[in-house]
Amino acid sequence: MDMTIPESERLQFMQDMQTALSQTPKRISPKYFYDQAGSALFDSICELPEYYPTRTELSILQSHAADMSACMGENPDIIEFGAGSLQKIRYLLNVARNPARYVPMDISGPHLKAASAELQTEFVSLKILPVVADYTNPWHLPSALPGTGKRVAFFPGSTIGNFSPAQAHTFFQNCVQHLRGGALLLGVDLIKSPDVLHAAYNDSQGVTAAFNLNILTRANRELGCDFDLTQFAHSAFYNAPLKRIEMHLLSLKSQIVHLNGVPYAFEQGETLHTEYSHKFTIAGVQQAAHAAGLETGPIWTDPQQYFGLFWLTIP
Ligand code: AVJ
Numbered sequence: 001m002d003m004t005i006p007e008s009e010r011l012q013f014m015q016d017m018q019t020a021l022s023q024t025p026k027r028i029s030p031k032y033f034y035d036q037a038g039s040a041l042f043d044s045i046c047e048l049p050e051y052y053p054t055r056t057e058l059s060i061l062q063s064h065a066a067d068m069s070a071c072m073g074e075n076p077d078i079i080e081f082g083a084g085s086l087q088k089i090r091y092l093l094n095v096a097r098n099p100a101r102y103v104p105m106d107i108s109g110p111h112l113k114a115a116s117a118e119l120q121t122e123f124v125s126l127k128i129l130p131v132v133a134d135y136t137n138p139w140h141l142p143s144a145l146p147g148t149g150k151r152v153a154f155f156p157g158s159t160i161g162n163f164s165p166a167q168a169h170t171f172f173q174n175c176v177q178h179l180r181g182g183a184l185l186l187g188v189d190l191i192k193s194p195d196v197l198h199a200a201y202n203d204s205q206g207v208t209a210a211f212n213l214n215i216l217t218r219a220n221r222e223l224g225c226d227f228d229l230t231q232f233a234h235s236a237f238y239n240a241p242l243k244r245i246e247m248h249l250l251s252l253k254s255q256i257v258h259l260n261g262v263p264y265a266f267e268q269g270e271t272l273h274t275e276y277s278h279k280f281t282i283a284g285v286q287q288a289a290h291a292a293g294l295e296t297g298p299i300w301t302d303p304q305q306y307f308g309l310f311w312l313t314i315p
Helices: 007-022 036-045 052-072 089-093 109-122 165-178 194-200 207-223 282-291
Strands: 077-081 101-106 151-155 183-189 232-239 244-251 255-259 262-266 271-278 295-301 307-313
Touching (some): 052 183, 151 165, 282 307
Parallel strands (some): 151 183
Antiparallel strands (some): 295 307
8 A cells, every 4th residue: 555645535535435435326527537657648648639629719819918918917826626737837937027926736746746846936026935735625716915916817728627516606606706806717618529528538549548547546556456457447428418538447347446445336338427518609608707706808819710818807
């Protein structure tokens, strides 16, 4: 068993895995993808030819960063959720007018610390305050610096798509509570051809499969589980009526897996659900934002309308 991670985190994972395996259907939160290996695999996904969201969002940021900066105004206090490798924020930091501070929030501590240190070498005088936190729980932010501009939260990558509609609503409500007078810059994957969507989650090199299966590797290492990695398969498909990619780990045979000595049965064909990745229409995003009390501003998109960046203000 791995003793290098904090015991409280390990216990939380253990509890959540226990709940996951006891449920019908079985399901675990996608946040458990992002251990060190999983974060590195996700970075590889972002480079895949089939995975268009990252490069499309970057191209939109590149083309429209100046307009976004104008919306952010003078001295913005910039927060980022699920900051990951801190690649996207560079486009905004390059054009931001005297940013007061940059607060990247991410669940993967070592990954975030390393990326923040690297960013600091490029933006020497920027105040960077990394926060290792799970923003799917109610979050709290470091107090605003006195005399600074708007609080602007950046939530790129369509990570909001991981949330159920109810969770997305709660997230928007948290934004309203914490960002009064400020704004949310939200990156969202838009509905497009099912073939394009399918390919993005079923890449030919099998990186997404490895990313999905890594959750079992992690459970074996950190929790002492005995998942047989050869007897589970990556399964990802577009559920059009519910507007989402669903990722599952599919049991290839009838088998028993143990956690803390307790047996959990998988039937052949039964799945452990690992992720939703919801896709949106422009109107759908605006409706969801309005419902939680945000107001809609400019939308920046690419020529194919594959991806959108939405400026949503908090009155
Ligand atoms: C980071 C949640 C936006 O849903 O596309 C990529 C994660 N999963 N490939 C997504 C992911 C499989 C990604 N998000």
